[in-house]
Amino acid sequence: MISLSPGAAAAERAPVEAREVRSVLVREPVNLVELRREAEKAAKDLEVATKALEQRRAEIQASEKELTAKLRELQAAERAFAQVRQPLSDLVGLLYQQPIGGDLASLMSGGSDVSTLRAMTDATQLVEERERVLEESGRLHAERERLAAEAQEIRAGNLLSEAQMGAEIQTLQARSDKIVKSLTKALVKLGVKVDKSGQAAGGCNPTKAASIGDLPNGLIPKLYLCPLQQRGQELRADAALAFISLNEAYRKRFGKPICVTDSYRSLAEQQSVYYRRPGLAAIPGRSNHGLGLAVDLCGGVQNFRSAEFNWLEANGKEYGWIHPQWAYVSPFEPWHWEYDPKLGSLL
Ligand SMILES: [Zn+2]
Known part of the structure; x- marks a missing residue:
């Protein structure tokens, strides 16, 4: 048998x-x-x-x-x-x-x-x-x-x-x-403009983000990105969701949304920023902006120790968002904030 x-x-x-x-x-x-x-x-x-x-x-x-x-x-x-x-x-x-x-x-x-x-x-x-x-x-x-x-x-x-x-x-x-x-x-x-093609493709789908690990910096397909409430800004889906939550908490505190100057940057955009503002932008292909995990902020946050900065520093962690250690000193970039997927996944 x-x-x-x-x-x-x-x-x-x-x-x-x-x-x-x-x-x-x-x-x-x-x-x-x-x-x-x-x-x-x-x-x-x-x-x-x-x-x-x-x-x-x-x-x-x-x-x-x-x-x-x-x-x-x-x-x-x-x-x-x-x-x-x-x-x-x-x-x-x-x-x-x-x-x-x-x-x-x-x-x-x-x-x-x-x-x-x-x-x-x-x-x-x-x-x-x-x-x-x-x-x-x-x-x-x-x-x-x-x-x-x-x-x-x-x-x-x-x-x-x-x-x-x-x-x-x-x-x-x-x-x-x-x-x-x-x-x-x-x-x-919450005011996010999810485009029709994105919706047809499953909308803003954070579950795809986990499998993104090996995608090259600056070349992240649309499928993995998600728009923010801030017009024209987008991040990797999991980072975006966390940021949108953070934005709602910030709005409650300050009566205005977080001001965003920069978020996901494609490789071409990274190169352009690098050559326009050498020294101020990371070497293309190495920035967390290219992974859809970083934002540059304005509206007060860019000023070190402003009320907005301090609030974000104290509360961002709850949403997986941090001000990286290097940005305190070298290069000093109070406006640069990053999403930590490990931290975020624990939420
Ligand atoms: Zn930055």
Whole structure:
């Protein structure tokens, strides 16, 4: 008996809890951070389920291969026995038609010669051999039939489990889409202009940001960026969401939004700034602006130890935004603030 369902355990994984899905859809999340967390969790669940399905498919493929090989092997053995069986049967038939020389009487009286005895022994062996071949051939046939039936059952089971996993993935995908949509809606409510193409592509999707690690500085695709309330400014989606939350808190404190002069900078923009203001901008390809994780601020923040600066310094951390150590001294850039994804992911 071959074990053909190594992935049975994966197929039995707990389905998405309906309760959880409902609570996400019904409850209006209290803030962007929570929405982002929900979105990230949904994306993670989806990723896990998709990986499980891929693995299950690989396992199914491997077991199918194993099964086919075994069936083919049995068929070949069956064929080999069938080839031997016919001549053997013919021989035995011939034997019955042309009895061995000498009769029973002479055999009983001990008058038979050695060659007659030998011929009789050979004939007995031949008959036994034929019986053995017939038996083996029958056993192989039965084994093949059994295996074929088992294969059919396993295939049906595989199809079912794949369909179940597919349905689960669809549910997870729908949940993920829904959360990103409500996130986008919340952003629009806060005055973020999410463009139509962006919305069609899933809106402002912070869940993509986690996989951005290796993207080159200054060449971040639109998909990973998200606009700020400040016109024309954009950041990597997770940094943007955190900044928008920070901006709301700042607005409560100062009665005005944060003033932003610069945010994500493409490579071309970095080069342009570098050559226009050498010494004031980072070497192109090295700035956190090119990763969509830095902003340059105005409206008071740019003045070291102003009320705005101090407030941001005290409260930015709660949103994952910090004034990096180097910017206090070299080069002294009180206007430059950065999002720390590690800090942000803990929120
Ligand atoms: Zn800067």
